[in-house]
Amino acid sequence: MALSPKWWSRYGYHIFIGGLALLMIYPILWLIVSSLKPNDEIFSTAYSLIPSTLEWNNYVTGWKGFAGNTFGTFFKNSFIIVILSTIGAVCSSALVAYGFARIPYLGRGFWFGCMMMTLMLPRDVTIIPQYIMFSEFNWLQTFKPLVVPQFFGIPFFIFLIMQFIRTIPADLDEAAKIDGCSKYGIFFRIMVPLIVPALMTAAIFSFYWTWEDFIHPLLYLNEPDLYPVSLALKLFLDGESLNNWGGMFAMSTLSLVPVFIVFFVFQRYIVEGISTSGLKG
Template sequence: MAIKRKTWQLIAQQLLLIVLTFVMLYPLLWMTVSSFKDNSTIFTTAHSLVPNKLNFDSYVEGWKGFGGITFTTFFKNSFIITILSTIGSVLSSTLIAYGFARIKFSGKQIWFVCMMITMMLPYEIIMVPQYIMFNWFGWVNTYWPLILPTFFGTPFFIFLIMQFIRTIPHEIDEAAKIDGCSKFMIFSRIIMPLIVPAMMTSAIFSFYWRWDDFMGPLLYLNQPQLYPVSLGLKMFSDPDSITNWSALFAMSTVSILPVFIIFFMFQRYIVEGISTSGLKG
């Protein structure tokens, strides 16, 4: 009886997980299916997850974009912003985390507390001062406000990588010093290879956040040829005319493909970078 009870409990748990998974994925499934429907039938057949026929015209129309600017340009802009921002964020955060974890300097605790406090600040608080500053620099309508700040570290990544570095024994640093290694050599040749999982985890999160960023490009970019995908999708919605919903859903479906590809390629680093230690026996 106990075995049967455990079996039924396991079946019930699996069914519950399947139902919850379907509920969470339903909006995504509905959007993907709707991208294959005619624009006139999307909301009349909204209850159905099976299109009457596969219509790829919405993908062709959607990719043409607006005003001669295709989604090739939008995707190129998104990749430029996302890749450069991710590289800057991960490398700078790794270097800062190494300083907090391994180097002694005056005011270390105060600077660490200040860094942690910035994690609690909503973006809306610094949005206006940042815009005024970047406008004074003449960087509005360029990618600099979206990319350059990431080269000064991201607090969450600094904290994550710093905790990872702290699991690495200090004896390794001492042995390297005896061999004549400087602090930078210890960082680049010993610490960095050991914290790759944490760096990859940070890179994955950074890619997600930058790819989905809408407010930053909306504030600083004024020319459509500079828009990333997030702003390109917004251009489909026109309150003064008929919105091409099928093309919007088609390009939305295409826009999430890079996120899925990155996740499935590097998903093992997410858990490993957060839960494991720096060294493995």
């Protein structure tokens, strides 16, 4: 019996979206299943999501790490870099965004235009000048090149937070001035509580981008005891010996746990922050 157009209009959309969701999530399912396969079966049965045996030893061997450093050390390094970078990026971007959105000064439009132009610069253009600068500062083999620049504002976050601030009525600022608040008082007492969705959105994006960053740790860190997770995973691949695919997939699966936790706990802030920051009051 043919299905009616009413049935398709009600359920067809959900079936289509569900199929796309399964297609998008398949690589993650494959990664998780492969982390439980014996090393010689990972690619010989690549299309199968059912392992012949559950190889939990992949997690044990993978966690042992390299050069006397377990993956606990690599996770600790990642959290240090991510937490400090996120705090610096969000706090500094919020201050700059407040200045652009609320404080009139000479050349504000010019400096805002300069900041927006930096969004068009490919990251590859700045890598060599930054490396030379940080080398002159003697910051190589430390977390400083990965953390300190975040305390000077991120253009995308500045724009996001600034757009959110513009949705807040300026009358609140005037009322606070009448009550004797300074510009910093208005920012910390009035603005910060109101722009929490935008701040959380910036924090989540900063967490994701820093957690998955590979090229910058590769440039500035050469000691295994300083490696974050993103860089330590590469050590499982050795061109001169047998690659430990099982251990790499096991640790890759564990590296996704913080990402999933952050997303499911704070996902409502992502939607609220992005949807509201595009509006002007």
